[in-house]
Amino acid sequence: MDTNEMTGYKAWLRYETAENETLREEYRIYCSSIAVAEQSRVLLTAARELAAAVRSITGHSPSIAPSLDRASGVVIGVKGKLDPELEQALSSDIAELSDEGYVLRTLRAGSGGAERIAIVGGAEAGALYGVFHLIRVMQMRKSLGGLRATEQPANRLRMINQWDNMDGSIERGYAGKSIFYRGNAFVDDFSRIRDYARLLASVGINAISINNVNVHREETKLITKQYEETLSRVAAVFRDYGIKLFLSVNFASPIAAGGLPTADPLEPSVKEWWAQRASDLYRAIPDFGGFLVKADSEFRPGPFTYGRDHADGANMLAEALAPHGGLVIWRCFVYNCLQDWRDRSTDRAKAAYEHFMPLDGRFADNVILQIKNGPMDFQVREPVSPLFGGLKRTNQMLELQITQEYTGQQKHLCYLVPQWKEVLDFDTHAAGKGSTVARLASGVLRERPHGGIAAVSNIGDDACWTGHPLAQANLYGYGRLTWNPSLSEDQITAEWIRQSLGCDPEVETVVSDMLRKSWGIYESYTAPLGVGWMVNPNHHYGPNVDGYEYSKWGTYHFADCRGIGVDRTAETGTGYTAQYHSPWRETFNSLELCPDELLLFFHHVPYTHVLHSGNTVIQHIYDTHFEGAEEAAALLEAWKSLEGRIEADYFALVAERLAVQSEHAKEWRDVINTYFYRKSGIADRQGRLIY
């Protein structure tokens, strides 16, 4: 089957024909010809993408030429290389453009001439983003008259992390197998990789690491000569879309792939080995992005083996990459994963801060620390990691998880844009008011040379990429937020719906409502009040309240017959709250001030503790779980109301997932409620059925 005919394959690049004749005609006239002044692959990519979109939306194929062959049309160009008249007309718009920024403007050609559209990038990637902006406007069915937008990306790095293994599996993948690998080799046909690059570029992604941060045996060899030729071809696919290729590396590569007796970062032979690898890689891929590293974490090798610290390890790699302009992205997901559950003094939440704060200022300028949004691990609810706001003299990136490891694994609907917005907007108060995570991650607040956002991808080789078709909205929203964290949830949602499901207002109303509520619904029937975990070990799907309670992973709830929660206060707990700036340290530390949704993350309280909501903790658990399961069932009903308004296969696929969610939400409800009823002995005030 042609991939484009597979249900959901086109995602938000459907380019559906405009039904409104006036609009269609407007689009046709504005876009009747496309001029690309300069011959560059990225600009040609842009022109072809626009031509394909126009053809599909209007039914007419525009011409592509070095200059416009008629009065109207779209000019795609790069600042400084435009025809002088246009350069002059746009001079104020383009003055401050960065390489990836662009101007998109409808303007009159000459005096009294027809209107044309100029898309001018700071460099060629900017022009590509401008083109996708124009396409988005058309897909949203808005008029092209009077367009005047100047956009710059808020983040220098806007990255996707693939957790793909070369055997074709994907760690925490819920949408099929890898589109990159099969049987310990790259796939032969790169066309799906190219289609992925299109999707990513269309939402502003400019970097991708293509192998799992847990680098296994075969993947360790990716940085050796064996894979140079193939990698350069993969890089070329992404390069056409303005995306840089990164690789996850095994810190022990000098031993595993180089035959050296050590991987000690201070050992000259080790430095030399990495420098040689970097040289070779950059000869094959001149714009190679750099290395992503998970070191000394969850049994991965790292500098600790040699008595060195993370700065020693990261700087050694940075030195190898620096001559070529490469980056080291070093993950801060470091903690003791052999903790004794009996030990209440160790707190996993404190680990990243304790490991990395003492190293602040010691990392090279081309090292970026990649910090997960929360201190634990992508739970449905966590406070923001205190490393944001803690680190002052270190490049930082925010790491999010698009793949729904702990949020329903793409069987449950969980739109994560609202969660990510909360994280990005969180004001750490690190340098007074307005010290948001968004400004820290981008590097603006501390004036760092590098920064950005990375996220673990949710795609695989499923027809619709993401298992659950509606989970595409998370990939879309993620990209848009990396470009501009201040975009509103409503705007992102509307964009995604109109482009993916068409412009039927009823569809938009119903689906936006479903998406908007979905995170809250998932939270309500799973682990309560920020305590997290309570899932089955290993695969992390489905309820298991004690699943991680007696484990080595540092993930406990300490529920007994009287109460529940983790005391992380300064006075009687682990003292984690002290890692925050005021007022958060006081807010989180205070039983009175702590927000309800994070109460059990910070405090151990009796089940009879009264929340700000006026409810007791135990009654809150019962209420949210009964309501959550009802709301999950209502999601399915809402979707069913759209039957006939959505393409039938797509409709059925979503309905099937929502039915699974509805059933599974009942399982969550009953297991959680029964567990706490049995443990507390406190009856539900409403006398509902608990087992």
Add this chain to the structure above:
Amino acid sequence: MDTNEMTGYKAWLRYETAENETLREEYRIYCSSIAVAEQSRVLLTAARELAAAVRSITGHSPSIAPSLDRASGVVIGVKGKLDPELEQALSSDIAELSDEGYVLRTLRAGSGGAERIAIVGGAEAGALYGVFHLIRVMQMRKSLGGLRATEQPANRLRMINQWDNMDGSIERGYAGKSIFYRGNAFVDDFSRIRDYARLLASVGINAISINNVNVHREETKLITKQYEETLSRVAAVFRDYGIKLFLSVNFASPIAAGGLPTADPLEPSVKEWWAQRASDLYRAIPDFGGFLVKADSEFRPGPFTYGRDHADGANMLAEALAPHGGLVIWRCFVYNCLQDWRDRSTDRAKAAYEHFMPLDGRFADNVILQIKNGPMDFQVREPVSPLFGGLKRTNQMLELQITQEYTGQQKHLCYLVPQWKEVLDFDTHAAGKGSTVARLASGVLRERPHGGIAAVSNIGDDACWTGHPLAQANLYGYGRLTWNPSLSEDQITAEWIRQSLGCDPEVETVVSDMLRKSWGIYESYTAPLGVGWMVNPNHHYGPNVDGYEYSKWGTYHFADCRGIGVDRTAETGTGYTAQYHSPWRETFNSLELCPDELLLFFHHVPYTHVLHSGNTVIQHIYDTHFEGAEEAAALLEAWKSLEGRIEADYFALVAERLAVQSEHAKEWRDVINTYFYRKSGIADRQGRLIY
């Protein structure tokens, strides 16, 4: 390495040289020559085994000849085919011998001649067992003077079930990979299979099924022509040791291997297909044993698919095998494994009885129902299955589990002979006093044509066969009990120790004490008072109190803040107790009469309920868990006291396992105690550390 040099490989057939010169000389003289009157492979096996034993024990090689070449020696023969003088002298001993029975007797040859030893079997297998008896006497360092034993096996079938898969894995195997298969094929070298046959024959085993009861894709083909030649060679190996070969079969074979559209047992084409398979198999293996079947259980196919019942299914196979003298062994491990944990009316413990009692009397004479010892699944403590005593007109076999799935997986020491003795000696009162499981399984009580005992093997390709060297005692003891269920635990233990570890009295004292206590120790630090489960799902190792509490497997404890246990009484519970005969139905049904060790299997009680022991349930949990962990540590100390008295590698291997057990027992102690302390809120009276 020569397998015989691998630590523990020889197991109880070590044939250590006798250090006592008088004994050695006695053995040498008695066994200076071996006469085998008849040329048969089994008798030759027997003669060669005896010669090897004598050579090793005495340092002298006996001769083997058709008749004795000197006055003294061992005559190995078969009743009815002895030289007339000997036949006459033994006439009263051999009069009642069954085929597998034997006489072992020291007697004076002629008048005033030297003493000789006669080993006479009812048939050739009997003679082989007699030889192993003689070897055992020598290995126990007992005198051969005045021997006069007549033995008959109590059970007609004494069987081992291998749960080996053809990919080389073993379901619930804790001692390496399969000795039968590798890479979806039989191994090339059968020498290890032969050594296994020796071990089994030496303890009286006469039947083996060589593939997992869960019959997967490749194993389904074992009954097809493809494997005939190989199977006939495997059967020949076992035949030399008096052991019949059985195969586990897939009930859906007609579809999966025969290309038929159905496996309906009443369909003529299906019957025909099975009849043809049986014919072919018996042409290749004339003494083939028959089929072992797991049907309509845990997702295995069976007659239910076609609206037929277990009798329909079993009898159809029986009809195919009957002309050849083959048996169908049909497992009764049938229950709903998709149970809703919320449903308290369904009771897995009742399932086997409910499925099979209505079919009593409907099974063909060559069908045997194989019944697990307890109604659940090989837990450390269960009541006896009420099918024993329930069924009257059906052949039965008892199924035990030697492999320690739920009893420490051969990392923990758990000598199961005491448990099995309890099961065998359990008086069901089905036909008045003395209606023991032993007499029901053997068929004696109900005068059934077939009966016996089967057990899941605990061996793999580990050097010592069983992972934990001391776990060999379970395989040994199992075999001995199948031969004679009334053997005492002490005798079996002493036999095994002397043959496996030598005759050092200190070793015997210490090791027999360790073995004797080990089941109780394991029970004390794991799931309390017969409630069972509380293990990690799937692999079943290590503590997880709620591991199966909200599952589909029908395995619950219903602990809440007030109490724990499963109410299986007639009045307020599931009514399971009514499946027993009096007085057990009243005993188990009564909170006052129910034995402490099974209390929570039958009753839901408050933690403050006072046991017969005088302790409350909660305090019993704390006490046994603290004590159990201490006793586990004491096992290691006891073993350490034997350093220098045991071969060094063997000593070290056992010490290593005991150290693991000691540590892991603490984990069990702390998880269980903490769980119940948190849940009940009741403090330990002795104020010991609970987390």
